Amino acid sequence: xxxxxxxxxxxxxxxxxxxxxxxxxxxxxxxxxxxxxxxxxxxxxxxxxxxxxxxxxxxxxxxxxxxxxxxxxxxxxxxxxxxxxxxxxxxxxxxxxxxxxxxxxxxxxxxxxxxxxxxxxxxxxxxxxxxxxxxxxxxxxxxxxxxxxxxxxxxxxxxxxxxxxxxxxxxxxxxxxxxxxxxxxxxxxxxxxxxxxxxxxxxxxxxxxxxxxxxxxxxxxxxxxxxxxxxxxxxxxxxxxxx
Amino acid sequence: xxxxxxxxxxxxxxxxxxxxxxxxxxxxxxxxxxxxxxxxxxxxxxxxxxxxxxxxxxxxxxxxxxxxxxxxxxxxxxxxxxxxxxxxxxxxxxxxxxxxxxxxxxxxx
Amino acid sequence: xxxxxxxxxxxxxxxxxxxxxxxxxxxxxxxxxxxxxxxxxxxxxxxxxxxxxxxxxxxxxxxxxxxxxxxxxxxxxxxxxxxxxxxxxxxxxxxxxxxxxxxxxxxxxxxxxxxxxxxx
Numbered sequence: 001x002x003x004x005x006x007x008x009x010x011x012x013x014x015x016x017x018x019x020x021x022x023x024x025x026x027x028x029x030x031x032x033x034x035x036x037x038x039x040x041x042x043x044x045x046x047x048x049x050x051x052x053x054x055x056x057x058x059x060x061x062x063x064x065x066x067x068x069x070x071x072x073x074x075x076x077x078x079x080x081x082x083x084x085x086x087x088x089x090x091x092x093x094x095x096x097x098x099x100x101x102x103x104x105x106x107x108x109x110x111x112x113x114x115x116x117x118x119x120x121x122x123x124x125x126x127x128x129x130x131x132x133x134x135x136x137x138x139x140x141x142x143x144x145x146x147x148x149x150x151x152x153x154x155x156x157x158x159x160x161x162x163x164x165x166x167x168x169x170x171x172x173x174x175x176x177x178x179x180x181x182x183x184x185x186x187x188x189x190x191x192x193x194x195x196x197x198x199x200x201x202x203x204x205x206x207x208x209x210x211x212x213x214x215x216x217x218x219x220x221x222x223x224x225x226x227x228x229x230x231x232x233x234x235x236x237x238x239x240x241x242x243x
Numbered sequence: 244x245x246x247x248x249x250x251x252x253x254x255x256x257x258x259x260x261x262x263x264x265x266x267x268x269x270x271x272x273x274x275x276x277x278x279x280x281x282x283x284x285x286x287x288x289x290x291x292x293x294x295x296x297x298x299x300x301x302x303x304x305x306x307x308x309x310x311x312x313x314x315x316x317x318x319x320x321x322x323x324x325x326x327x328x329x330x331x332x333x334x335x336x337x338x339x340x341x342x343x344x345x346x347x348x349x350x351x352x
Numbered sequence: 353x354x355x356x357x358x359x360x361x362x363x364x365x366x367x368x369x370x371x372x373x374x375x376x377x378x379x380x381x382x383x384x385x386x387x388x389x390x391x392x393x394x395x396x397x398x399x400x401x402x403x404x405x406x407x408x409x410x411x412x413x414x415x416x417x418x419x420x421x422x423x424x425x426x427x428x429x430x431x432x433x434x435x436x437x438x439x440x441x442x443x444x445x446x447x448x449x450x451x452x453x454x455x456x457x458x459x460x461x462x463x464x465x466x467x468x469x470x471x472x
Binding site: 257282 | 374381396417424425432438463464468
Binding site for chain 1: 359360361362364366367370434437438439442446
C-alpha cells in the first residue's frame with residue numbers, strides 16, 4: 001500500500017518540532033483526513049480542531065506546506081508534491097496551545113476592538129430597517145459579509161507577523177462591512193477604531209489575505225476602502241466639515 | 244504602528260512630490276548628457292527663484308516622507324519601539340530637512 | 353525578526369512590489385544625506401564639487417547612478433500604483449499595474465543611462 005509522509009508539528013508555543021507519520025494513501029483524501037487518521041490510528045494524543053468537515057465552520061485552519069488553508073477543503077492531491085510529503089502545522093501569527101491547536105483569543109479580541117460587535121440603531125420595539133438589496137452600501141457590505149472567522153487571512157498576513165498589535169485583515173474586513181451596514185449605529189466610532197495605531201493604515205497591500213481567503217473574500221479591498229474613507233473624513237474634519 | 248495622521252502626511256507629501264520627482268527625473272536625463280559639470284548645474288540654479296522653490300518644497304516633503312517611511316521599517320524590522328523610535332525618526336527628518344535646505348541654498352544662492 | 357527564506361505566501365508579485373518599494377525607499381533615504389552634502393560643497397569648495405562630478409564619469413559610478421535612478425523610478429511609480437490602489441475602486445489588474453510600474457522605472461533609468469553614454 002502506498003503511503004504519504006506527513007510531518008506534523010507537535011508541542012506548544014514554547015517548544016515544537018515536526019513528527020513524521022506514514023499514512024495510507026487513498027484515491028480521495030483531504031489533509032484533514034490525514035490528520036484524523038493519525039489521531040485515530042497512530043497517536044491519539046495529537047490535538048487538532050475541526051467540526052463540520054465541509055468548509056462551513058472555519059475551525060480546521062492549519063498551515064499546509066507553509067500556506068494557511070482549510071484542511072477539510074484541501075485535497076491531498078492538490079498539495080502533494082513528487083516527494084509524497086506534506087507538512088502540517090498550526091496557523092501562523094497565533095500562539096500555539098498544543099500541536100495544531102492555536103489560541104484564537106487575540107484574533108477575536110481584535111474583532112471586537114474594531115467595533116465588530118453589532119451596534120443596533122433600533123430597539124426591539126421599532127420595525128426592522130428595510131434595506132434594498134440593490135443599494136450601493138448593501139452591495140459593498142455583501143462583498144465582505146461572508147467571513148466565518150477561520151483565521152486563514154490572519155495567518156497569511158506579513159504585517160501581523162511584523163506587528164502583533166495590528167488588527168489584521170479579518171477584523172478590518174468586518175469593520176468595513178459594518179460601515180456599509182445601515183443598521184449600524186455610530187459608524188464614526190468604527191472609523192475611529194480602525195484609524196488607531198493598530199488600524200488599517202498599517203496594511204502594506206501585499207494582498208495575501210485576498211489570495212488565501214477560502215471564501216474568496218477580498219479583505220485587501222475592504223482595507224483600502226477603509227483607508228479611503230478615513231482619509232476623506234479626516235481631511236473633511238480638518239477643513240471644519242464645511243460644504 | 245502608524246497613526247492615521249502619519250499615514251495622511253505620508254500620502255500628502257507623496258502627492259506633493261509626484262510632479263517634483265517627474266521634473267527631477269526629466270532634468271537628470273537631460274542634464275547628464277555630455278557629462279555633469281558644476282558650472283552647468285550652478286549656471287542653471289544660481290539666482291533662480293524657480294529652482295529654489297522647486298527644490299525647497301521637494302526637501303520639505305522628502306524629509307517628512309522619508310522619516311515616516313523609515314520609522315515604519317525601524318518598527319517592523321528592527322522592533323524599535325517607544326521614545327527611541329520617536330527620537331530616531333524625528334532626528335532623521337530634521338537632519339534631512341537641515342541638510343537639504345542648506346544644499347538648496349548652496350546651489351541657488 | 354527578518355525572515356530570509358522566501359515562504360510560499362511571499363512568492364507573490366505584490367509581495368515583491370512591497371519589498372521593492374521598501375528597499376528602494378530605504379536606499380533613497382540613505383543616499384539623500386550624501387546627495388545633499390555633495391551639493392553643499394558648491395558653497396564651500398566648488399573645486400571639490402567639480403572633482404566629484406568628474407568622478408561620476410567613471411563607468412562604474414555611472415552604473416551606480418543608473419541604479420539610483422532606477423530606485424527613484426521604482427519608488428515613484430510603485431508609490432503612484434499604491435496611492436491609486438488606495439484611492440480608486442478595486443481593480444482586478446493589480447499585478448498588471450505593479451508590472452507596469454516596474455517597467456516604467458526600468459525605462460526611465462535606461463533612458464538616463466543612454467543619455468549619459470551617448471554623449472559621455
